[in-house]
Structures are given as structure tokens and as C-alpha cells.
Amino acid sequence: MERSTWHLLEARGALTCPASHGNDDPTFQQAYDWMKASMNDAGLRAPAESLTPWWCWVRREPDHPQPYIEDLRGHEDPVVLQLSIPSNLVALLCFDLWHFVLNRWYVPASDEDDVDYDRALETAEEGSEAALRLEERLKKSWSAIFKLDQSQVDMGPFESKSIQGCFWTLEHSHVTAVVERAGLDSYEET
Template sequence: MIMWTIQPYCVYQQLISNGFFYCNPNKSENLKHPDFKLAYQWMTKQLRARLAPPCNQIITPLWARYRSYAYHYQRPDFRWARDYPDEVCIEYDIPEDEVLLSDFEIWHFVLNDWYYSSATSEKEWEQDERRFDALSKVEQQRIKEESWQQIFDITLRHGEWTRNGDVVQGCFWLLRLNQVRRVWRMKEEERVHEIYSV
């Protein structure tokens, strides 16, 4: 499957030098962010349950995009994909059994530690919220984490209450140089340009 990951340029340099790259948790900005730490730990736990890491020293997944807005399989729009002053967008081909796909919009319920209702109407949603609010804190946490499993349903659906699979992200353990198809460099004050292509 074709995916795209945005990484600092130094990651690309490591990939060229070593032939592979995996996340160093000590250098991950998102893992340092106190509001995101628990959500990223939860996703890592899900990945471990579904896909065993290739070796013991890999403990934190990498993130990539699989489907962009409006249900399209295409690389990210470089106008909005700026996370670092000097970064690359790496297009790569990875076996499906090495990736855990999830709905990017629903991921925000995990990031914000919110319950995700499966309601399909306003009436259902109000009833669901009342039931949830009536639970004990311990039970709310259990039900909330169960509700997050819906993040892994990326079935294409759209409607007022059923939008799903519009933007899909993927987590994986290891990026190998032989999987890379194309690389674009995005550096502040410079035009985006392709620096690698097979």
C-alpha cells in the first residue's frame, strides 16, 4: 500500500545512511506534549496488540497518511503539511500487514480523551450522552476506551451523522529505504522540490 509520512529532513538523512528508520521516543515532539502523551501511549498499545514490533528496541510507532481529505488516495497538500523548518514528505510502499490504519477525525476523540458515540441521529446522541454521564468515573473510562476502537473502522461512509474514512492515517514500526518511492523536500523560504524518485 502507498503511504506518505512527513518527517524532519534529518530523518531522511538517517534513512539514506542506515537503510532504515524507526522512531526514537526521546526525540518525538508529540510524546513530549503532556496533552498527547496518553493518547499516543494508547495507540502504541493498540499497535502492539495487532502488529508485533520487528525488534525489542523499537517501542514507538511512526505515523503516516493513507487517505487525504475527500476520500482521495494522494500525498498530503504541501501548503498544509508544514511541521518542521526543514522537512520531507516520503512516499513509500509498505505491506498491509505492517500498518494499523485508523480514522484521523475520530483519532481526535482519543487525543482529547472524549467518549465517541456511535449515534446516527441527534436523538440517539442525546440518549447516549445521558447514559454515559450517569456512569461512574471508572465505568466512563472503560466505556470511553471501548468507544475508541471505532477509530479502526475506516469504511467509507458519509452523511450528517455517519461520516467515516474521509482522512485515514496509519501507524507502523519501521521504514525501510527499499520501500521509498519518492521524496519531496520542504524547507522554509524555498520551493518544494523532489529529491528522490525510483
């Protein structure tokens, strides 16, 4: 995040993220709306309707545990926060499966399920009852992104999965370290 946002967090003690600071790409808006609804359904309710969740890395690929320099693109004066957030305040998800949601891909439960869904998709007429059921089935399949210990789509063993977290309020008390941009090359996960 920008250093100015970090200073604001220090001054206020907690920050939420207005929807205007979220993903404004209309291509992905439905995916982000789905995530917000999923968090709500899981009991992680937004403090206000006009918010979008904060996103964080919980774990990156095993060969690269520290933040990527690419994550800092577009920031003028960035800092990276190391957080310790109580598990009941954060939704954990598989980064790779999140792309199924972003791209509106079906997450099949099996090879047979995948074939069945594709067959049904080919025959459903737009706006029909069958198309509406397929839309529900598609969105229900996305819940697989939260099942980190297994996957309906082979994304590798649990230990190699990149995991992200979504939460509503960034609390100053959750910050355990502030890593300066210059320190990222030498930053080691503790």
C-alpha cells in the same frame, strides 16, 4: 522529515522513532499511549518499549491528495517520502475520529448510546467503580477509528475520509519516491 533524517535512513536502511521524538505534549500523552497499546493488541508490536510509531498520511481529502505545506512547518530542510508499506505492518485510522481519542470524547454506537453514556457520566462519582467502567467504555469506543468502511459517528463516506497510518519501522525499501519541498506544488499522486 528533515533531509538529515532521510540521509540517515539511506545509510542505515531502517529507522525507528524514539519516544523522545514523539508527541511530548502531556495533554495528549494518554491518547498516544492508547494508540501504542492498540497497535500491540492488533499484533503490531513495537521492536522496543522506548519507541513511538511513525505516522504517515495514507489519503488526504479528495481535493488535496498531495502533502500539505503545513505538514512541513518546523522543518529546516524537509523532504516528503512516498511510501509503499505492506498492509500487515501498518495500522490505518480515520484522521477525524483520531480527534475523539485526542480529546477524550466518546464515540457512540448510536444516538441512544450517546445519551446513555452522557447520563451515566453525569451520575458517576470520580474514582468509583461506575467511573472506572465508564473509562473502559470510553476507551473501547475509540476502536471505531480503525473501522474505515463505516463510522458510528458520521464522518462522511469512505471515499472522502482522510486516513492516516501508524507503523513501527521505516524501511528504506518502502520508499518509492522522495519529493523535494519545491516539488510539492507540482506533485501529483500516482
